[in-house]
Amino acid sequence: MIRALFRCLAPIRCLAVIFCLALSVLFTTSLAYASNQLTIEQLTPLLPKGSQAALWVSDPQHTQPQLSQQVDALLPPASTQKLLTGLAARLYLPSTFRFSTRLVQAGDDIALIFNGDPLLTRKDIRQLLSQLPRRGLDNINHLYLDGQAFAGRSRAPGWPWDILAVCYSAPSTAITLDHNCVQGAIYSQPDQVQTRVHVPRHQPISVTSDALTVTEEQQTARHCGLDLTATADNQYHFSGCLAHRDRPLPLNFAVQTPSAYVKAIVADELARLNVHLNGQILVAPAPSQHRELARHHSVPLPSLLTTMLRDSDNLIADNLLKALGRRYFQQPGSYRNGVAAAKAILQKTGIDLSRAILVDGSGLSRNNRLSARQLASVLHYISTHPELGLIDMLPTAGMDGTLKYRQSVRHAPIKGRLKAKSGSLYGSYNLAGLLEDDTGQAHIVVQLVSHYHPDEDALPDNVPAPITQFEREFYHALIRGQLVPAFARAQP
Numbered sequence: 001m002i003r004a005l006f007r008c009l010a011p012i013r014c015l016a017v018i019f020c021l022a023l024s025v026l027f028t029t030s031l032a033y034a035s036n037q038l039t040i041e042q043l044t045p046l047l048p049k050g051s052q053a054a055l056w057v058s059d060p061q062h063t064q065p066q067l068s069q070q071v072d073a074l075l076p077p078a079s080t081q082k083l084l085t086g087l088a089a090r091l092y093l094p095s096t097f098r099f100s101t102r103l104v105q106a107g108d109d110i111a112l113i114f115n116g117d118p119l120l121t122r123k124d125i126r127q128l129l130s131q132l133p134r135r136g137l138d139n140i141n142h143l144y145l146d147g148q149a150f151a152g153r154s155r156a157p158g159w160p161w162d163i164l165a166v167c168y169s170a171p172s173t174a175i176t177l178d179h180n181c182v183q184g185a186i187y188s189q190p191d192q193v194q195t196r197v198h199v200p201r202h203q204p205i206s207v208t209s210d211a212l213t214v215t216e217e218q219q220t221a222r223h224c225g226l227d228l229t230a231t232a233d234n235q236y237h238f239s240g241c242l243a244h245r246d247r248p249l250p251l252n253f254a255v256q257t258p259s260a261y262v263k264a265i266v267a268d269e270l271a272r273l274n275v276h277l278n279g280q281i282l283v284a285p286a287p288s289q290h291r292e293l294a295r296h297h298s299v300p301l302p303s304l305l306t307t308m309l310r311d312s313d314n315l316i317a318d319n320l321l322k323a324l325g326r327r328y329f330q331q332p333g334s335y336r337n338g339v340a341a342a343k344a345i346l347q348k349t350g351i352d353l354s355r356a357i358l359v360d361g362s363g364l365s366r367n368n369r370l371s372a373r374q375l376a377s378v379l380h381y382i383s384t385h386p387e388l389g390l391i392d393m394l395p396t397a398g399m400d401g402t403l404k405y406r407q408s409v410r411h412a413p414i415k416g417r418l419k420a421k422s423g424s425l426y427g428s429y430n431l432a433g434l435l436e437d438d439t440g441q442a443h444i445v446v447q448l449v450s451h452y453h454p455d456e457d458a459l460p461d462n463v464p465a466p467i468t469q470f471e472r473e474f475y476h477a478l479i480r481g482q483l484v485p486a487f488a489r490a491q492p
Contacts, residue, residue, distance in 0.1 A: 041069075055067065070372070072371050087382060091346075100295055103128040111146050116173070122202075144287070145281065149332060152332075154171035171254070175259045182199065186248060189213060224241040314362035321335065321341075322334060322361075342361070370448075372446040397420070399416060437480070
């Protein structure tokens, strides 16, 4: 055709050939683009049978979806629920908000008044108590640990009972220290039957183990694993079996009763400071008449929210929720009044949570239920109010936070283009955030995948998990503009 074009002698004939060539190229390009178009219905079969996927894609400036599937189904949000907690806190609490911990004196009695600072450390307690010998208070009567800021449950209804001993299930309490979490390690040695547990001496917990060291083949044949139980007095016990490892297995224990843990820490710190305690350390309200000796402040609200969203920190989320309830209703904070406060604050923005089921601030409870539409409305508000700074606090795919190593989104072209809150719970794999496509257009994207139970044994080692395949294809198609509504694909 090109040779014929250059051999043309008649101008009109040449113009006709050029016009036909242009039409041919245009038609070929259109066919190629059409052949690459996908619908959500074509992607969901990548998930195992029995899975449920609620999906929402929209322009940040509009509240109606461009692409959608089961957007009103109420599904477990897992940690995407922190978007609601973060927005409510950002709207109601001042930017200068900080958790505080106070050291006060009432005669010969001393009190530490806690307000739920999730980042308070033993070093911070030491600095507070160091004021006693500096002020000549080498002999004191009672020392009170006051946790009246919060009331009610330290764990929300629906928290999985089998993970209460691990740190991401640490109880939400006003008397909080070291993130209500302690570290240790368990050792397995091929020449010894019993495992061995090590916990640093300065951590006042007790850990025992009768778990056996076995080979991987023995572990499979015996159908056994490593089981951990815990008691209210911060005693932990391992049973079952552990396949031999060349290196110790790091452990993170959730403190079961933080007040008992803090009581032991305070007693040790008083001894280090040579402060003699004539009475007792009591978990009780501080004397009403007292004077303040010292105060410790947490980092301000924006820093708390950044850590909460980027690292998906459950304790910060739940303690912020209770702090909301405390301020909003002027009573000790709890899960119940915290949820009521968050709902009331968000309802005032036009976000309809009337059908939402919320019982905590972290999303850890299996009782929580949100729809893709409700999460999209939260993201719509966040994206149209950039002055809140919440978008910048979200993890960025392949770069930081919980999305840094997520296999489906850590590489190009998704890397750096998706800012979203992730959320995982048994059978649930969720994402909610903003995605930038190849044209620079931003999209609100919500993915709630529930009832996800793949046949792990049927997957070859070199094949990505179904959820990884689904997310990769879904976000690739969005970035390239290839995902279209089912009715659009059906058009001639």
